[in-house]
Amino acid sequence: MIDDVYYNLVTKIENFFDGIMIVDKDCVIRYNRLFINSDINLNEKNSIGKTPVDIWPNLTEETSTCFRAVKYGETTTNQVQTLLHASGREISAVDNTFPIVENGEIIGAISTTKFIDALTFRNNIDLSNLTITHANDLYMPHDIIGTSKEIELLKFKIHKVAQTNTSILIYGETGTGKELVAQSIHSSSSRKNHLFISQNCAAIPNTLLESIFFGTTKGSYTGAESKAGIFELANGGTIFLDEINSMDLNMQAKLLKAIEEKKITRIGGSAPKKIDVRIIAAINEHPQSCINENRIRKDLFYRLSGVQIEVPPLRERKGDIPYLTAHFIHHYNSEMKKNIEGVSPEVSAFLQAYDWPGNVRELKNSIEGAFNFASSNLIEKADFPRFYPLEGTSAISSGAEKADWFGFSSLNEGLEAFEKAFISKRGKQATSLANLAEDLKISRQTLNYKLNKYHLKLGTLGKF
Template sequence: MVNKILENLPHIFNYADFLVVTDKYGYIEFYKVFRSVGSKIVENPVGLHILELHQHLNEETSTVMRVLKTREPIINEKQHLNIFKERTVTVLTTTLPIMAGNEIIGAIDINRYFDLDLRAIHDQDINHSFDYNDFFFNIDDILTQNSAMIEVKNKTLKAAKTNSPVMIYGETGTGKDLLAQAIHNHSFRKHNPFIVQNCSAIPLTLGESIFFGTTKGSFTGAENKMGLFEMADGGTLVLDELNSMDISLQSKLLRAAENNTIRRIGGAGLINVDVRLISLLNEDPYTAMEQSKLRRDLFYRLGVILIHIPPLRERKEDIPMLVDSFIDEYNSKMDKNIKGVSKKVMDLFMEYDWPGNVRELKHIIESAFNFTEEDVIEEEQLPEYIRCNQNSKMAAISIDDNFCLNTAIKDFEIKYIKLALENSSTLNEAAKLLKISRQTLKYKMDVYGIEFE
């Protein structure tokens, strides 16, 4: 299996500093360090489980174990690995699932040194020829027939052709990260690094070193390390949840964005960088500025191209095609043959407001796959809160032995006629508010005994 995989991925040897291939259970079948750093390599780990090799990792932190579980690639995640006896190294890891038809049979773990001194060894020795392009979403992966979303796709393609900073905002789960990947993948930077940093996860004391890097000796324990700007040089740096970044760090980010230069902590000189910035916000940037979550000067610099992704509740016509797409995806991942959802389920989906947006819809489909034994997803396979949503709406219009439809209609009309009259100076104005003729309004007022003062 391993030889066939490596024959089909010739660029890996130019890209990787070391490589691991595991079977579907996480046991190592191939292990190769292409570029040593002078330290002695640990004993040949072939046959060991990946968590035996990296004992400080677990099923949640190991990229290999997560890919084997989710069957989805992980791109450019930073890890600390003990592949050498004398030192732990920081690497950028890309882990890909190995599929045979619909079945996952293993994972391939591709690693590059992250530390500045180790990167120098790599860069002297190789050409950066590994192409990430195949692993990113592109514009065709954004499924929609909604006019607002079609405009979003058009703006995305136009933005990809330029080098201006992009700010994408929308509720959680709308697909901001997918849009950022599409911009990168359709741009001239598509063969270069694409690095995502969640700003809410940055400790204030480490912010500068994460973005700009450090120089050995600049503080106790400091080593020569590149920051994210240097790692993303020539490519794209995505600032996820920018509105969660500390305001003081935002000012330092602004200087780097304006001047295209950075200075490592403790460094003497400026370093030129060529990085396109894409920032993602889970709220309106104007609201973020009013609440002092986003500096106005940073917004003016990073919000050159503004793209708003509407929530799923505002484009419900997309739900059927999204459902079909997720069913196809999970049929492949879970080796099932589900044909669709029942009419009742689709009605529930169209009625629900989707606070978690497309991500929530996808997770509900995945949840249903775990319980569906037939070829159609039924209401019983949905989470209880989705089913209860319909019940709660029906409860607001309860029907008992005393209910009378004519009385309910009469009470409704009286309420809104009086409300319109209270907010109008003439009968004509009230009729316009109610969108009925003056004659109809006068007739109903006479029937219900309503007077206009």
């Protein structure tokens, strides 16, 4: 089905990108093609029937944009990725991935790639006339749902700071929508016709960040090619640096120098290049705790914190929950071809009482889950499988709404706790970082990402 329905789509847009990959609902590659000359062997013959994780061994299901698209319906826009090919070759690319939806069901995903080796980039691709239901346009302030005073203040701040070029620090809990705010600032600014590049600093080993930021010069090290970094690519636009507090302090110093001097020098190069880029950085905790724990340099913090924007957690703006619920119901009605009119009074009371530790993202996922079980025109309590342990008890008493059977507020939280404990325990017996990666059966790049994600220090994992 994928091959027939979307082949014309591929042939229409192949001239705008360096490569296109299409996967089915199981994330098995059904089409994969490069449109540029390359020594990377990625043709259909050797990739059909495999998954992106098979092709790029440093990816996992959670870091693969294709897997996230088919599992969660997630759209990825202008994300810079460093990919490790099975041949050992490292490749930096700008990725755009979209779920493919038919009759309300995700039947696959399409991923377009532009390699950073190629210096010509498009800002976006207009798929509005095609069958994909997820628009790739960047968010605007009106996409921020809510009428609470907290949201009105947030939109006011976005409008004001969009008129300037000052660097910005956004902080807020996981799931509050920090990238939505960053995109809204860019979309409302004079930079809106230039590139918006999002980079999660925790997703890339610190040893690679410098080349991703500033680019490389051919011959600067073994295998190095002339590549533009994201500062060059986003010239005139905006760079969003998420989880900046996970970045190595030495790399933070180099970032600060680039921001202050508005110049960058490629690795191995000697000629500095002027850059005009607005930096929007984000952290998922209070800035002061990052400073106190020496996870963000004070001088970088002072440079970025001239404008600080806090994205409020959902529990502090519960008046917005009915609006968000209605918005997500409308969204999933369209996507799943259903006609849900709202939620029952019992569910409405529960949604108001629950603390939502996963914030708007958790609410959205909960509504989506309930849609799969709803059998009437109202979402009932029974349509929320995760709340079954509360049967016979009040969902709003004794803090019960904050935890499920195992004491975690979500499956993700439980999985992350297990993963962190598992790595820590295995690390105590490992003799080296390479040995630990081998024992865990993951790549060193993936291990580095997880060490940064969970703030695990090598010294706590044994003698390395």
